[in-house]
Amino acid sequence: MLQTIELTKRYEDGLLALDALSLEIRPGEIFFLLGANGAGKTTTINLLLNFIEPTSGKALINGIDVMEQPLETKKHVAFVSENVMLYGNFTARQNLDFFARLGGKTHLAKSDYYNVMRRVGLQEEAFERKLKTFSKGMRQKVGLAIAIIKDASNIVMDEPTTGLDPKSAAELMQILLRLRDAGKAILMCTHDLFRAKTVADRVGIMKEGRLVMLRTREExxxxxxxRIYLNYMQEAVL
Ligand SMILES: Nc1ncnc2c1ncn2[C@@H]1O[C@H](COP(=O)(O)OP(=O)(O)OP(=O)(O)O)[C@@H](O)[C@H]1O
Ligand SMILES: [Mg+2]
Known part of the structure; x- marks a missing residue:
């Protein structure tokens, strides 16, 4: 479970990027966080991952405060972003192996890595190629494969479909649904309303650091x- 309680971030220059966000993403749920550029989505993710410190409020992963137990909470969350940190001089398989071992998974074989790379739709000829020769979308697939291997109970994604070709983006949605059915709590920040409609269990809209709308799939x-989104973008923040 991912949880924020009155989570607030004012950057050093005084900008209030996140204003008392309280949100809960439960196991077996895909939550899409929408909002204009600069709304505070990435800030929310950075706080959940303890990359930055909040001004006030709390972020919890599986009930544990990310500030109090940063190492413990990081075990329970996998992060997929547009700019995944990977090693250029390692092959795709070596990157997977490196991060798997870092996460304590030392029992995996070459075939396990190949299987997960197939699952995310990376072409076979790239499995043993160095990452520095990869396109952006190919890198993202490796990042996703690492997240799957980590098998954390929570997955956080910052615009994961940016850079993916349409087929890969559709495959990512299928992967998300399977992970959701396996009980993962999934937070995805995106501008992709179409995907939100297709797979989200709940959707939130952020505007100027505040959560202005929260709806279940049924709603x-x-x-x-x-239309809902555009209406919220036009209205002034109260
Ligand atoms: N390190 C920083 N220092 C100062 N201000 C920042 C910093 N990072 C982000 N901001 C500001 O905080 C606000 C929220 O930014 P954030 O990156 O969270 O938005 P976002 O919703 O992810 O936008 P996008 O859709 O463009 O990715 C913006 O006004 C941004 O300029
Ligand atoms: Mg962002």
Missing amino acids: FLQDDLE
């Missing part, structure tokens, strides 16, 4: 999500 399907 947002009764209306047009795009």
Whole structure:
């Protein structure tokens, strides 16, 4: 479970990027966080991953405070972003092996790595190629494969479909649904309303650091999500 309690971030320059966000993403749930550029989505993720410190409030992973127990909480969350940190001089398989061992998984064989790379749709000829020769979308697939191997109970994604070709983006959604059915709590920050409509169990819209809308799948399907989104973007923040 991913949880924020009155989570607030004011950056050093005084900008209030996140204003008392309280949110809970439960096991077996895909939550899409939408919002304009600069709304505070990445800030929320950075706080959950303890990359930055909150001004006030708390972020919890499986009930544990990320500030109090940073190493413990990191074990329970996998992160997939547009700019995944990977080793250019390692092959795709070596990157997977490196991060798997880092996460304490020392029993995996070459075939396990190949299977997960197939699952994320990376082409076979790239499995043993150095990462520095990869395109952006190929790197993202390796990042996703690492997240799957980590098998954490929570998955956090920052715009994971950016850079993926349409087929790969569709495959990512299938993977998300399977992970959700396996009981993972999934937070995805995105601008992709179409994918939100297709797979989200709940959707939140952020505006200027505040959560202005929260709807379950049942609720947002009764209306047009795009229309809802545009309406919220036009209204002034109260
Ligand atoms: N390190 C920083 N220092 C100062 N201000 C920052 C910093 N990082 C982000 N901000 C500001 O905080 C606000 C929220 O940024 P954030 O990156 O969380 O938005 P976002 O919702 O992820 O946007 P996007 O959709 O463009 O990715 C923005 O106004 C941004 O300029
Ligand atoms: Mg962002």
